[in-house]
Amino acid sequence: MSSAQIEIQLIASLVAIACAIPGTFLVLRKMAMISDAISHSILPGIVIGFFITHDLNSPILILLAALTGIITVILVEYIQKTGLVKEDTAIGLVFPALFSIGVILIAKNANDVHLDVDAVLLGELAFAPFDRLMISGVDVGPKSLWIIGSILLITVSLLFAFFKELKVSTFDKGLAASLGFSPAIIHYGLMSVSSITTVGAFDAVGAILVVALMIAPAATAYLLTTDLKKMLGLAIGFGMFSAIAGYWVAHWLDASIAGSITTVLGLLFFLVYLFAPSKGVIAVLYKEKQQRIEVSLLTFLLHLKNHNEEVERHVNHLNEHINWQKVRSKTVLELALKNNMIIINDSIVSLTEKGDEFTSLAIDYIITNEDSQIEGMKDDFFLFRG
Amino acid sequence: MIKNIYILFVFMVLLNCKNDAPDNGKLNVVTTTSMITDLVKNIGGDQINLQGLMGSGVDPHLYKASEGDVSKLANADLIFYNGLHLEGKLVEVFEKMQSQNINTIALADVIDKNTLIGSDYFASNYDPHVWFNIDYFKQFANQVTQVLSKKDPANSELYIKNEKLYLTKLIHLENKISSVIEALPEEQRILVTAHDAFNYFGKNYGFEVVGLQGLSTATEAGVQDVQKLAAFIIEKNVKAIFVESSVPKRTIEALQAAVKSKNHDVSIGGTLYSDALGNAGTIEGTYIGMFEYNVNTIVNALK
Numbered sequence: 001m002s003s004a005q006i007e008i009q010l011i012a013s014l015v016a017i018a019c020a021i022p023g024t025f026l027v028l029r030k031m032a033m034i035s036d037a038i039s040h041s042i043l044p045g046i047v048i049g050f051f052i053t054h055d056l057n058s059p060i061l062i063l064l065a066a067l068t069g070i071i072t073v074i075l076v077e078y079i080q081k082t083g084l085v086k087e088d089t090a091i092g093l094v095f096p097a098l099f100s101i102g103v104i105l106i107a108k109n110a111n112d113v114h115l116d117v118d119a120v121l122l123g124e125l126a127f128a129p130f131d132r133l134m135i136s137g138v139d140v141g142p143k144s145l146w147i148i149g150s151i152l153l154i155t156v157s158l159l160f161a162f163f164k165e166l167k168v169s170t171f172d173k174g175l176a177a178s179l180g181f182s183p184a185i186i187h188y189g190l191m192s193v194s195s196i197t198t199v200g201a202f203d204a205v206g207a208i209l210v211v212a213l214m215i216a217p218a219a220t221a222y223l224l225t226t227d228l229k230k231m232l233g234l235a236i237g238f239g240m241f242s243a244i245a246g247y248w249v250a251h252w253l254d255a256s257i258a259g260s261i262t263t264v265l266g267l268l269f270f271l272v273y274l275f276a277p278s279k280g281v282i283a284v285l286y287k288e289k290q291q292r293i294e295v296s297l298l299t300f301l302l303h304l305k306n307h308n309e310e311v312e313r314h315v316n317h318l319n320e321h322i323n324w325q326k327v328r329s330k331t332v333l334e335l336a337l338k339n340n341m342i343i344i345n346d347s348i349v350s351l352t353e354k355g356d357e358f359t360s361l362a363i364d365y366i367i368t369n370e371d372s373q374i375e376g377m378k379d380d381f382f383l384f385r386g
Numbered sequence: 387m388i389k390n391i392y393i394l395f396v397f398m399v400l401l402n403c404k405n406d407a408p409d410n411g412k413l414n415v416v417t418t419t420s421m422i423t424d425l426v427k428n429i430g431g432d433q434i435n436l437q438g439l440m441g442s443g444v445d446p447h448l449y450k451a452s453e454g455d456v457s458k459l460a461n462a463d464l465i466f467y468n469g470l471h472l473e474g475k476l477v478e479v480f481e482k483m484q485s486q487n488i489n490t491i492a493l494a495d496v497i498d499k500n501t502l503i504g505s506d507y508f509a510s511n512y513d514p515h516v517w518f519n520i521d522y523f524k525q526f527a528n529q530v531t532q533v534l535s536k537k538d539p540a541n542s543e544l545y546i547k548n549e550k551l552y553l554t555k556l557i558h559l560e561n562k563i564s565s566v567i568e569a570l571p572e573e574q575r576i577l578v579t580a581h582d583a584f585n586y587f588g589k590n591y592g593f594e595v596v597g598l599q600g601l602s603t604a605t606e607a608g609v610q611d612v613q614k615l616a617a618f619i620i621e622k623n624v625k626a627i628f629v630e631s632s633v634p635k636r637t638i639e640a641l642q643a644a645v646k647s648k649n650h651d652v653s654i655g656g657t658l659y660s661d662a663l664g665n666a667g668t669i670e671g672t673y674i675g676m677f678e679y680n681v682n683t684i685v686n687a688l689k
Contacts, residue, residue, distance in 0.1 A: 130460075254453055
């Protein structure tokens, strides 16, 4: 591996971590699209910076871009607080407005300069190793590695310092306020960090990759856990995995690095979406099937409890009386037997003591309108699930 | 779960360590556009390891780097590029590399700036499609020869010999196209293409050049541009308009439809090679072949 290749993977991994941390909170707060919004709304900052400096390469342009990013989140928050529109609508209102201010400024004053977000800010990961930072003539590594490294350091220290505050204000704004720290300040702090991370990472690796690395790893982690710490850890892990794996996919295909990383992120999300233990598509389908059988079982048990006459409880009568298909009645019967809810003597089905107790409790819950309690009760009574 | 992911991640990094730097004592030369690749191939011959970044049909303004380009750039001893912002963001990268002792040479820098076609508004912005002036291309050849000779003095005689041979071919090309173009009456010399790539060509051979889009292929033509140009085509009775290999056909087809809707016929005269050569191995895959092909296509369609 050449040093350029190692540096690219290192930069990509650092960007992945720096994006995953604010990304996790953005996904939880349903503000995931803010990074995409920032990629557009920073244009007026860049244009005004150019009017001041007349230099496309000046760092002032990037500073003003980050500032416009913060203005974006403040405006979004302000509109959202009115309660008249939702988070995503507020984002959708703010960034086109700011972007068009930028476009108009260019059209009026600088139509002939190649002035757009691409020209100033959007970096290309493949070229990152060739833009090096020199300190008094000594080469200390790629410039973007230092920029991303510093942003990451700030993000991580803020995360450790304010983890509790971030957690409470994300999940329970009311509690946060009553505990004495303002959820608004935490919110603006988080949004400012997101804005600076976004702008800094844009410069290093380009827009698509930043948006993807902010949202996809956090969204994937969210399918697997509901614990904030675990979600952060998983998001960082997924981000880094995709960054490295994506790089080698690009190497193998000789394709764009950012494109390959984004593809790996997408595939990863898709796989987790299918196979996640509790929220995955397959798990949900399985659970639905299980519940359908268990509802049938309960109906069957209620029927048994209601009828003492033997005719009603004869195995062959079940099909007619409860009107089930044969296959299903067999499954239900077997499940009831396995769980020791019923016994069968001479083709007559009767409830066992355990079956009777379960059914009585279920009736109580149904009468008092607490159906959801039945689900919890199942764990105590069932040896086997449907 | 989290731990497993990290283990997998470390494993992947370790697994993928391999070395791939071709080094057989020859100069590693990297070029950007296919025109420059062809030129350097003619002068360097087998004495250099030559790798071009942009293949046929690639628009240099919109070029996206692939992973393989990283190793090419990292291993390069010499990088030749067009400059004048043709390669977009890449030009900036090359300028930065220059400060790290990697020789990057903007070939357009050798041209006298006063002879370049400039922007109306900003003095320092020039039309970068300079290779359509064969005189400029000769200067490119000279610059490439000088740089190669200086970097690799042992083979300098060979480079100079190759340059002489190539310059003769270019002079032959000049004569040939002049005679082809002479056959076309001057009032019929109107070249309508997708973007403004042919200004130098037009200036040299007396063509009025009209591009539907501006200099940059990133901008899109507006409805008004199309209508204005359609009116112009009808007024001047232009017979054919041209598609470019590196720009989508769509806009030129829209223009053709606009002209037809005004009950006037204009044909699409063919595909011209503007920002990139044709496929390697074909005649249009060389600079000389491309130039001849373009001139024949233009003259045949407008005759």
